[in-house]
Amino acid sequence: MSEALLDIKVHRKDFGATQVLQNVQVRLHPGEIVSLLGPSGCGKSTLLRIVAGLEHDYSGELQHTSEQVAFVFQEPRLMPWLSVERNVGFHDDKAFDAAWVAQLLTEVGLSGFAQALPKALSGGMAQRVAIARGLYSHPRVLLLDEPFSAVDAFTRMKLQDLLLDLAHRHHIALLMVTHDIDEALYLSDRVLIMGNRPSSVRQELIVDLQHPRDRRDPQLAALKAQSLTELHDAQVF
């Protein structure tokens, strides 16, 4: 396989007296979609924040072969005083690349909303804008922290398909944190299952199914049973 875009080794990460991560290793290859699946508080979001450079206080190594890493947060986190297009091109302020922003807005299905303010958007629409903002900087890797956890189930399925489409179209590798087993299996090439803290990767599930996948595929159901067993063994529930 080609050289990894990301190679993360975290030996240890503490929050005060609590150790959240222990010997976690994650590699991400070009075009690959990897999910970190685990219970809340297991440190999977922390791991993502370490990769994004938002957490500095940890022991371990982080290797990027590409500087082009973007982040999509759990909430849209749009600047409420800026229009949708200015939010997408936020990195470049007024000098944003208007043509590229317009293309991205079309791709996420919001072409008519360039001038709208975030307060006029629904939760799902706002998250589409956030994804477009993530893609604006032409990343090779997109990090996503439970990006669809705040939207309803139908919107979530639509956004998942949108994300797959965008990742494929722009050849972007995704590293996604989720606690939704179905989401992890439907989207990913590999699912890394994490246990309670101090957590590490307990198991790696390879989802060797072609895209587009069928959500009703019995193989997905079998993999789901397998991950549930693993999570149960990890005393996650």
Add this chain to the structure above:
Amino acid sequence: MAVPSKPLAGAEPQRKGGLRPRWPAHLKGWLVPVVIVALLEITARSGLLPPYQMPAPSDVALTLFDLAHGALAKHVLASLLRVLLGFAIGASLALVFAAWVGLSREAEAYLEPTFAGLRAIPSLAWVPLLLLWLGIDETSKIVLIAIGAFFPVYVNGVAAIRDVDRRLVEVGQMYGFSRRRLIWRILLPASMPGLFTGLRSGLSMAWMFVVAAELIAATKGLGYLLSDGRETSRPDIVLAAIIVLAVLGKLSDGLLAGLERRWLHWRDTFSGQGNGA
């Protein structure tokens, strides 16, 4: 629980509020003052209240009319200039210090205790000192107004910066923004609503302190007009000055409120319930 069903076809469309007349919103606000003025007019005309204590509203209106053709412009201009100058000085200093203390924990550690201490002093307590140091001319008045305007702007400014959503700041950090860029692109715009709250209450403090300063020592200004009316037993002049102060205060606040609406139209806030406004 049983929920009474709505009457169906044929039923009269029921108006919410039943028999109460529905007034346009801008008329509702006039009701209370008009009733009060009418009552005052009746009481004063009937001789229940002596005119040297409570003149009839119509007399106050006449006095106001006379003043408007005489010295009123001079007094208004004097007070207005003091407020503008004092507010400009006080508010700009407050914005500078609020930004400094709000953005830097170091500055907060050094400065905030001092400001908290100074804030505990009722601003009018500075008056004797200002008179001693700066005399009774313009400077002492402007300084007093500046002190009055300073604290609301400062306190609200610091709070506004500290209230900025950390999650928005993280978006900038993720882009690797420099500190300067974080301030200009995220912290400043995000704290605008709080800054405006501070500026508006600072401006109303400025009006309060211009009156205080002019009551104490002045030869012109609306505060002087108030004290002149008292000394010459002319409650109509006092009331006329009060009305002018109210109008000026409202107009200047309206100006800031207009700017606020214009610049902060992006806010997604609760605007009250019912059909009142």
